[in-house]
Amino acid sequence: MLSGYYGFKNSGDEAVLKSILAALEEAADAAGAKVEPIVLSGDPEWTARQYGVEAVPRMKLAEVRRALKASDGLISGGGSLLQDATGLGSIPYYLGIMELARWCGKPTFVYAQGIGPVNRAMFKPLIARAFKRARYVSVRDEESAALLRGYGVSASRVEVVPDPVMGLPPGGNGADDEGGADGGDTLPVVGVSVRFWRSDRADLDRAAAALEALAARGVRARLRFLPFHRGADEDASRYVMERLARAGAFSERELELAPAHDDPQRMLREVGRCALLIGMRLHSLIYAANREVPLLGISYDPKIDQFLQRLGEQAIGSTEALDAEAAAARAAEILRDPGQWLGEKQDTIRRLKEEAAKPSQQIMSFIRI
Numbered sequence: 001m002l003s004g005y006y007g008f009k010n011s012g013d014e015a016v017l018k019s020i021l022a023a024l025e026e027a028a029d030a031a032g033a034k035v036e037p038i039v040l041s042g043d044p045e046w047t048a049r050q051y052g053v054e055a056v057p058r059m060k061l062a063e064v065r066r067a068l069k070a071s072d073g074l075i076s077g078g079g080s081l082l083q084d085a086t087g088l089g090s091i092p093y094y095l096g097i098m099e100l101a102r103w104c105g106k107p108t109f110v111y112a113q114g115i116g117p118v119n120r121a122m123f124k125p126l127i128a129r130a131f132k133r134a135r136y137v138s139v140r141d142e143e144s145a146a147l148l149r150g151y152g153v154s155a156s157r158v159e160v161v162p163d164p165v166m167g168l169p170p171g172g173n174g175a176d177d178e179g180g181a182d183g184g185d186t187l188p189v190v191g192v193s194v195r196f197w198r199s200d201r202a203d204l205d206r207a208a209a210a211l212e213a214l215a216a217r218g219v220r221a222r223l224r225f226l227p228f229h230r231g232a233d234e235d236a237s238r239y240v241m242e243r244l245a246r247a248g249a250f251s252e253r254e255l256e257l258a259p260a261h262d263d264p265q266r267m268l269r270e271v272g273r274c275a276l277l278i279g280m281r282l283h284s285l286i287y288a289a290n291r292e293v294p295l296l297g298i299s300y301d302p303k304i305d306q307f308l309q310r311l312g313e314q315a316i317g318s319t320e321a322l323d324a325e326a327a328a329a330r331a332a333e334i335l336r337d338p339g340q341w342l343g344e345k346q347d348t349i350r351r352l353k354e355e356a357a358k359p360s361q362q363i364m365s366f367i368r369i
Helices: 012-030 044-051 061-069 090-103 123-133 142-151 202-216 232-247 264-272 282-290 301-309 322-338 338-355 358-365
Strands: 038-041 054-057 072-077 106-112 136-139 159-160 190-194 220-224 255-257 274-278 293-300
Touching: 012 044, 012 072, 012 136, 012 202, 012 264, 012 282, 038 044, 044 054, 054 061, 054 282, 054 358, 061 090, 072 090, 072 159, 090 106, 090 274, 106 123, 106 274, 106 358, 123 142, 136 358, 142 159, 142 301, 190 232, 190 264, 202 232, 202 274, 202 322, 220 232, 264 282, 274 282, 282 338, 293 301, 293 322, 322 338, 322 358, 338 358
Parallel strands: 038 054, 072 106, 106 136, 136 159, 190 220, 190 274, 220 255, 274 293
Antiparallel strands: none
């Protein structure tokens, strides 16, 4: 069974699920076994249809318990499940599912989670107890591992691995995406991923100012906005696009809004056709690294900085401060010679892709028949 923020059609979380499913299938094939996933989902019918798996409602505990009893174990993750920044419910829910698995006599496995922020002290011993009882624990960055050590979880029990999406294959042949970022145009495509964060939208204004500054440098490009969350990210993208259009920085044909794809691999292919990706969403940056596309990150959360550090990069700014001219200068530099960026990062990206498969391999070693 897989427990995570699945079935809510958030492209990043759905990409995590698809990546884990693909990695488990590959590890099972190598072990001569077969995996039959059961996914806890906010929309079980959609999840079952989208991935060809069994899915059960994540909040109907009687159904969860029945499915757990029929399973060989529980995978918790990936993603930022154990955090209380977005509310008090996440940590009790995900730890509760792990506890229910133990009541059912099933081993638990923590798959490339990002831990924190955990602002309430009462949650820290609960997380430590759950992770000490888990059969296998992996986290997606060293900062998460350090938090767990601070909670009393032995360093020897925690493996640091990349986000699962680093290992997601692009799938398909691109035919279903015709008319997208290629479009028969010779201008380089700059992918842009923005989201709402600040209530006053000053962060989006700063991102727009950086793109205006890029145009002012004489850089000709098509900006293709990539919504990773249906609805909200589309609205955030339109906000920036409208500001750029009013400023006259880009013509109407140079501003595009991509579809909010339900299939993560279609968005992965969208990113793969970009010459540069400028992103606020963590998984927009991970998609870019996966497809070996140069990237620039705007940070709203430490998880952005942590991922960039693994690539030897720093954010060009944050939702609180962004130097438009400096960001534009760096974007122009990359667009002039994207091969230099790739030459510097290629070995690191290759290693991250290989390491992303470790949790599935470890889990199969524990449960294979």
